Amino acid sequence: MQVTETLNDGLKRGYQITVTAAELDDKVLSKLKEAQPGIEMKGFRKGKVPMALLKKQYGPRLMGEAMQESVDGAVSSHLEETGHRPAMQPSMKMNNEDWKEGDDVVVDVEYETLPEIGEIDFSTISIERLVAKADDASVQDALENLAKSAQTFETKDGAAEDGDQVVIDFVGKKDGEAFEGGSAEDYPLVLGSNAFIPGFEEQLSGVAAGDEKTIEITFPEDYQAEHLAGQAVTFDVTVKEVKAPAEAAIDDELAKRYGADDLDGLKAQISERLEAEYQGAARAVAKRRLLDALDEKVNFELPKGLVDAEARQIAHQLWHEENPEHEGHDHPAIEPTEEHQKLAERRVKLGLFLAEIGQKNEVQVTDAEMTQAVMNQARQYPGQERQFFEFVQQNPQMRQQLQAPIFEDKVVDLIFEKADVTEKEVSKEELQAAVEKLDDEDFAA
Structure with missing residues (x-):
């Protein structure tokens, strides 16, 4: 088996893999010898069918398997030797399409490698984390809304x-x-x-x-x-x-209807819930500021195939959001704009960077975290929770979709620990304005 480099341009790599006819023949014979003891054929005892007859009967089908296994094995060995990590599934094309038995198999393989991502000093990144407290007015507003609901x-x-x-x-x-x-x-x-x-x-x-x-x-x-x-x-x-x-009176009886011992207990619960909401909103703002800072500091060559695929996905998703009446995909081709392309570059760059940081720091998503994520998602399908659990278990892509945001958040938290983070106390209105600013930024990463 021979591997010859045909392309080396930036992240693009190309190789021509040649599997000789002799190698293929040996692989087919090996498969036949392995299967021979269990094969029965008219006129022969089980396991005694001549190899020449087996090769004539089963050889053509096994040849296809041998070709696929040989090429896949050659690509795997090549990636292991070079240390290359393809950004996407390598493309493989038969070079000699007029191949016939007895010929060598020549396959052209092309892919883009993932780039080398350098280290950065996270302590040089300064992030201001907003902190909002639940004031008496907010608690009172929440109490009044509960009273209206309990009318x-x-x-x-x-x-x-x-x-x-x-x-x-x-x-x-x-x-x-x-x-x-x-x-x-x-x-x-x-x-x-x-x-x-x-x-x-x-x-x-x-x-x-x-x-x-x-x-x-x-x-x-x-x-x-x-x-x-x-x-x-x-x-x-x-x-x-x-x-x-x-409307229900705002008193101890109202508190008991909502599971609290008395009105003070209900106020404490409301305050705790509001501050948890504020913390979530403040974290979203801090995360965006961190990603913006990383976007400025991090720089490396991006795999064009990944960027183009991401740009197409962004354009497609935005088109459907703007045209909700089209539920299917029987619509004209949607060409990404320059804006889609820039957003795709940011997403790919930050995604690769966070993945690299997570891998280097051995960040893992635990089974308990995945189970909790599946349970949270399953609540959206009342009465069908069991079917949803089974669907996730049988669908690796769905598991990846649930795992990815957990992994990203854990990496972001790791960076927060190393960055220069200061806290700034703000009002609920100021925090809300910061969140709305995020929403106004087009399809943010």
Whole structure:
């Protein structure tokens, strides 16, 4: 087997691998000898079929396997000897496409290597970490929102208004006959909630307890029940009670409804939750500032193939965000812009750098961390958690998608420990402004 260099330009490498006909023949014979004891053929005892007959019968199929294994083995040995780490899957092309048995196999292999990434002194990087505390006003706002969420309804006299709850019996009829699923008793309906089909709630505005009313409406054309879609119907409604909304009092009873012992305990829980949210937001801001600093300090040649692939992915994702009506991929080709290309260069550079730092420092994602990540993701599929776990176990790409952000965050934390990090106390509004600035930056890395 012979390996000859054909390309050496920057990160690009090209090699021509020649596997001789004799090497291939030896590999095929080795495979046949290994299988011979278990082969049966008419006219011969098991394991006694002549090698010449086996080669005629199975040789052509085994030749393909031998070629693939020989070339793959040659590439693996070459990468091990050179220490090259291909940025993407190497491309392999048969040089002598008119190959026939008895010829050598000549394959052209090309790839881009991952670049050499130098060390930098992280202590020269200065990062300001924002710190926001949960003030009394923020805690009070949260308490008031909880009180609104815990609102009750109290019986009132007079006409129902938007936001009131009406307790009703109703019977839906089509062509004078009650239809299935169109009736209920003691149904609590909040006017303005849009819980019913358009036009229903509006016609109950102004009703009072004891009123009886016939409502006329037409179901939407896209209504899920086909027999009612687009149909004109009536509802005979009896109003049994009208209730006005009443916010829950901010007291110990409210606290108990949310699992706290008393109001002070609930305030402490809210304060803790708010500060955890602030810490998460502050970390996102600090991480962006760190990545910006690294982007300026780090410089090495980038694999063009990786950058181009990333630019295409960015362009494709942004196009779908701007055109949400196109759910599939049956759309014209999307060409990356210069802006997409620059963002791709930043992403690839920082991604390779963080991966290198993580590898050198033996950063690992633990099984417990992966399990937690899978559990967090599975919560998005209530009732299908088990199927999601099985899907992740059987899908290496999905596992990589879940693992990558955990690995990156651990590397970022490692750099934070070595960098010059100072803290600056800010208000909630100042922290929010810093977060919004991140959101305004186009498709940030």
